[in-house]
Ligand SMILES: Cc1cccc(C(=O)O)c1OC(=O)C1CC1
């Protein structure tokens with residue numbers, strides 16, 4: 235309860251000093267439970283269990299890894315410190331920006347497990363909790379170190395408790411895109427995804443970019459698609475959910491920042507209106523099988539409900555989707 239809440243200290247994955255809420259147990263040990271947000275934020279150590287096994291244990295037995303304790307107020311596990319701090323920041327973003335109390339709007343406990351697998355270059359929301367790999371040190375450093383990654387994973391949980399967009403083909407690409415959009419909204423400084431934990435040896439790159447997706451390439455399609463006519467139609471990656479997400483990502487970027495794309499000029503409406511439109515589209519208009527055309531319609535309806543039928547916001551949404559070839 236509240237009296238056990240104390241301030242913890244530690245360094246994050248990027249070696250930054252962090253302070254965070256944690257709990258003092260009866261035996262005087264401290265552990266990474268923040269009881270001040272919803273039903274709590276709790277970070278555990280997965281002991282490098284194989285990711286598939288960990289995922290199974292998590293689904294079948296609510297297994298969450300081992301408690302991380304410290305006999306004083308300093309925590310020395312950077313991956314765990316970053317997971318706890320970034321989860322709290324993302325909780326605060328959803329509460330302050332949209333009035334949403336955790337991913338289910340019922341205060342659901344935010345559980346993260348770090349050190350999943352060995353040098354695992356992945357992060358995931360597994361339907362019950364977040365799982366973070368340590369990365370292999372070349373492609374990734376511990377993935378809980380990036381706020382946009384945690385916002386991406388937690389937005390998968392928001393999507394699963396709202397539109398439930400099926401993680402396949404066009405609905406799956408929208409599921410992915412909404413996670414990227416919220417990731418870049420929480421980590422407000424840029425339009426890149428994962429830049430803080432991706433390829434420590436290379437400056438300025440990222441896992442994906444929303445600003446100019448075609449400037450990055452991937453193994454499946456080469457340049458990421460920035461127009462519906464360039465979408466990937468193969469089977470890999472659940473029908474290209476991490477590929478075709480770039481088409482909707484580009485639309486969102488244009489709606490927020492404006493620009494001219496394939497001859498279509500969009501007057502940007504800014505991050506604040508854009509995040510509201512996508513949050514309302516995801517929680518009130520989209521359904522589990524929505525495709526790109528329905529995404530356009532849902533964003534128009536959300537903008538009209540929020541700002542008026544003949545608002546600049548509605549106009550920007552229409553032009554943004556015109557620019558990426560989605561009617
Ligand atoms: C690193 C990674 C691998 C596979 C799936 C995801 C996934 O969560 O879709 C993933 O995490 C991300 O994409 C976050 C945004 C950087």
Ligand SMILES: [Zn+2]
Nearest residue numbers: 386390410413
């Ligand atoms: Zn994702």
